[in-house]
Amino acid sequence: MNVDALTGGFDRRDWQEQTATDNPVRFAMIGVGWWTTEQAMPAVDAGDLCETTVLVSSDREKAADVAADSETVEHAITYEEFHDGAASDAYDAVYIVTPNALHLPYVETAAELDKAILCEKPMEATIERAERMVEVCDEHDATLMIAYRMHTEPAVRRAKDLIDEGYIGEPLFVHGNMTEPILELVPDPDQWRLDGELSGGCAVMDIGIYPLNTSRFLLDADPVAVRGTVASVQEEFADVPDEHGAFQLDFPGHVYAVCTASQNAHLDSHISVLGTEGKVRVEPAFYPWDDRALQLSHEGTTVEIDFEQIDQMEEEFEYFAHCLLTDTEPYADGEHGLVDINTIKSVYEASETESTVRLD
Amino acid sequence: MNVDALTGGFDRRDWQEQTATDNPVRFAMIGVGWWTTEQAMPAVDAGDLCETTVLVSSDREKAADVAADSETVEHAITYEEFHDGAASDAYDAVYIVTPNALHLPYVETAAELDKAILCEKPMEATIERAERMVEVCDEHDATLMIAYRMHTEPAVRRAKDLIDEGYIGEPLFVHGNMTEPILELVPDPDQWRLDGELSGGCAVMDIGIYPLNTSRFLLDADPVAVRGTVASVQEEFADVPDEHGAFQLDFPGHVYAVCTASQNAHLDSHISVLGTEGKVRVEPAFYPWDDRALQLSHEGTTVEIDFEQIDQMEEEFEYFAHCLLTDTEPYADGEHGLVDINTIKSVYEASETESTVRLD
Structure with a gap:
C-alpha cells in the first residue's frame, strides 16, 4: 500500500478559494430549537464567511432570549412577521430547520424575498411538496441547497x-x-x-x-x-x-x-x-x-x-456561504x-x- | 459494562462431556481435494474423538498418495467401490465434500450402509435433491449433520x-x-x-x-x-x-x-x-x-x-464425533x-x- 498517497494530498476544503470577507453572508435561522442554538449558531459564529443576524420562531420571547445572548443577532421575529417580509434587509440567506412538512412555506417566502436557502434534509414531507420547492426556487431563480453535512x-x-x-x-x-x-x-x-x-x-x-x-x-x-x-x-x-x-x-x-x-x-x-x-x-x-x-x-x-475532526455544521455553513460569495452553484x-x-x-x-x- | 461477565464464564465447548475415547469415530472422506487434505484431514488428526481411515476419490492414485502420507488411512477407494460397499467395515461416518450437486448419491449410499453423515454446505444444488437427502436419511434412520463450522x-x-x-x-x-x-x-x-x-x-x-x-x-x-x-x-x-x-x-x-x-x-x-x-x-x-x-x-x-483462536474444522469434527459417541442429535x-x-x-x-x- 502506498502510504504517501494515503497521508498526503488530502484537502478537506478543496472547494475553498476565498477564506475571508468583509461582507459575511447574513443568516436568518428559521426555527430556534436545540439544533439551532447548540449546533447551527455556534457553527456560524465559528465560521469566517457567515453570521447569524435574524432569528425566526413561533415563540418571540424564546427567540429574543437567544438573541440577547448573541453578539450578531439583530432581530428576533415571528413566523408571521417573516412571511410579511420583516427585517428582510438584515439577512441574505435562510437556514430552515423546522419540522419537515413546514419547510415549503419558508422556502416560498424566502424565494419571493430573493434570499438564498439552506434547507435541512429531508427537504420536505411529501414528493409533491418537495417538487413544489424545486419549482418555486426555479421560478424565483433562488439558490437552494439541501443541508447534507x-x-x-x-x-x-x-x-x-x-x-x-x-x-x-x-x-x-x-x-x-x-x-x-x-x-x-x-x-x-x-x-x-x-x-x-x-x-x-x-x-x-x-x-x-x-x-x-x-x-x-x-x-x-x-x-x-x-x-x-x-x-x-x-x-x-x-x-x-x-x-x-x-x-x-x-x-x-x-x-x-x-x-x-x-x-x-x-x-x-x-x-x-x-x-x-x-x-x-x-x-x-x-x-x-x-x-x-x-x-x-x-x-x-x-x-x-x-x-x-471538525465541526460538521461549520463546514456546511462555510461551504454554502462560500458558494454565495463566489457565485458558485452549491452541490x-x-x-x-x-x-x-x-x-x-x-x-x-x-x-x-x-x-x-x-x-x- | 460488567467486565467480569465479559471475561468469565465462556466455554467454547459447552457441548462436551466426553474428551477421550478408545474407539474414535472413523471417517471416510468423500472427495480428496485441497480442502480435504489441507483442512479436514489435519483437523481430524488433531482431534481426540475421530480419525480418518478411508479416502474416496475418482482418482485412485491420488487417493493412494494421500493415504501413504497418513498414519491412520487404511483404504483408498474409488467412488464406484464406495457405492459397492467397499471397506465399509473400516469407517463409521462419512464427510462429503464433493461439488454440491454430487452430495446426494453419497448420502444415499452412506445411509444405506448405516453410516453417519457429515455433509458440506450447501447441502445440495436443488431443493428437490436436498429434500430427497432428508428423506433418505429418515428412511434409514441415518444421522445427518450439515457442516456449518x-x-x-x-x-x-x-x-x-x-x-x-x-x-x-x-x-x-x-x-x-x-x-x-x-x-x-x-x-x-x-x-x-x-x-x-x-x-x-x-x-x-x-x-x-x-x-x-x-x-x-x-x-x-x-x-x-x-x-x-x-x-x-x-x-x-x-x-x-x-x-x-x-x-x-x-x-x-x-x-x-x-x-x-x-x-x-x-x-x-x-x-x-x-x-x-x-x-x-x-x-x-x-x-x-x-x-x-x-x-x-x-x-x-x-x-x-x-x-x-482454534481450528474451525477440528471443532466441527470433534463436535460431530462427540454427538455420535454420546448418542446426541447434532444441531x-x-x-x-x-x-x-x-x-x-x-x-x-x-x-x-x-x-x-x-x-x-
Whole structure:
C-alpha cells in the first residue's frame, strides 16, 4: 500500500478559494430549537464567511432570549412577521430547520424575498411538496441547497477520495446504518418526528437518509431500484410506518447498497464501501458528537486513517456561504434532494407492495 | 459494562462431556481435494474423538498418495467401490465434500450402509435433491449433520452468548458480508463453483450462506421472507446467476438481516448484530485462515474481546464425533440445512420476479 498517497494530498476544503470577507453572508435561522442554538449558531459564529443576524420562531420571547445572548443577532421575529417580509434587509440567506412538512412555506417566502436557502434534509414531507420547492426556487431563480453535512465531512470526503483514487477497485457493495433511541435523546412522545403528517416518515426519512445519501455521494451515482421493509412496533411509533427499516438500493452497474435505520435502537452509525480490491469504512460516521473514524483495507493490509475532526455544521455553513460569495452553484441542490425523497417514499411503497420499486 | 461477565464464564465447548475415547469415530472422506487434505484431514488428526481411515476419490492414485502420507488411512477407494460397499467395515461416518450437486448419491449410499453423515454446505444444488437427502436419511434412520463450522466457532458462539445474555438488548438488525476473488483463490475458469449444474448457484449459494446461516444461528430464528438482487457481469460467471448478490432476510418480530456476497471481490467477511442496547460484531468472521475478532458495544463503551483462536474444522469434527459417541442429535440436521437451500433459491426467485418471497 502506498502510504504517501494515503497521508498526503488530502484537502478537506478543496472547494475553498476565498477564506475571508468583509461582507459575511447574513443568516436568518428559521426555527430556534436545540439544533439551532447548540449546533447551527455556534457553527456560524465559528465560521469566517457567515453570521447569524435574524432569528425566526413561533415563540418571540424564546427567540429574543437567544438573541440577547448573541453578539450578531439583530432581530428576533415571528413566523408571521417573516412571511410579511420583516427585517428582510438584515439577512441574505435562510437556514430552515423546522419540522419537515413546514419547510415549503419558508422556502416560498424566502424565494419571493430573493434570499438564498439552506434547507435541512429531508427537504420536505411529501414528493409533491418537495417538487413544489424545486419549482418555486426555479421560478424565483433562488439558490437552494439541501443541508447534507456529510458532503463536507472530512471523513466522508476522504473516503470518497480513496474510492476515486482506486484504492478499493470497482465499488460493489455499500453497508450503511444509522440508529438512535429517539425517545431517550428527545424524551417527548409528542415530538414532530413521531407525527406522520409533520415528518412524512420516521426512521428511513429522518436518519435512513444518511446511509442513503452518503451512498449516493460516495458512489457518485443515484439508485435505479429499491426494495425493503419497514415496521413500527412500539405504540409511540403508531403514527409512522417506520420505527425500524431495512432497504436495499440498486445502483447502476450492479452495485448494491444495504442499509438499516431505527429510531428505537442503540446509537450507532457506519458506512462502508467494498470493492473488487479493497474496502473503506467510516465508523462512527454520521453523528456530529462522535469523532469519525476512517479505515481502509487494501492489498491484505488494514490502516486507520487519522484526519482533522471538525465541526460538521461549520463546514456546511462555510461551504454554502462560500458558494454565495463566489457565485458558485452549491452541490446538493433541490433536484439532488428530490432523489432522496423519491427513494425514501419508494422504500415505503416497496415494503407495502412487497416488491422492487424502479426509480425514474 | 460488567467486565467480569465479559471475561468469565465462556466455554467454547459447552457441548462436551466426553474428551477421550478408545474407539474414535472413523471417517471416510468423500472427495480428496485441497480442502480435504489441507483442512479436514489435519483437523481430524488433531482431534481426540475421530480419525480418518478411508479416502474416496475418482482418482485412485491420488487417493493412494494421500493415504501413504497418513498414519491412520487404511483404504483408498474409488467412488464406484464406495457405492459397492467397499471397506465399509473400516469407517463409521462419512464427510462429503464433493461439488454440491454430487452430495446426494453419497448420502444415499452412506445411509444405506448405516453410516453417519457429515455433509458440506450447501447441502445440495436443488431443493428437490436436498429434500430427497432428508428423506433418505429418515428412511434409514441415518444421522445427518450439515457442516456449518460457524456453529462451533468460538467467536460466533461467544457473540451468541453475549446476545443471549442481553448485552445488546433486543436484536434488530444483522449486517453480514462474505466476499472473495474466487478466480485468484482457485485459478481455474472450469471449476465446479462456476458450473450452475454442479453448484446450483455461486455467490449466494457458496458463501452468502455464511451470513445467512450465521444470522439464523445468532438470532436463533429462521427467516420468514426474503428479497434481493443477484447479477453476473464477467464472462467467467455466465453460467451462474450470481457473481454478486445482495439480499435482505425478514426474521420474526421485524428483525432484518442485510447480507452481501460476491465471488469476484476483495476478500472480506463480517457479521454484526445491532440491538436496542448494543452491538456485537465479528470481523473477520468466516475464513478459517483469518484470526476472528469480536467486538461489543454497550452502554457507550466498545470493547475488543479476545478468545482462543482454534481450528474451525477440528471443532466441527470433534463436535460431530462427540454427538455420535454420546448418542446426541447434532444441531444442524438436514431440516436445518434445507431452510438455507429454500432461502437461497428464494433469493434467486426474488431477484428474478422483483418481489418479496415469503418462506413457509
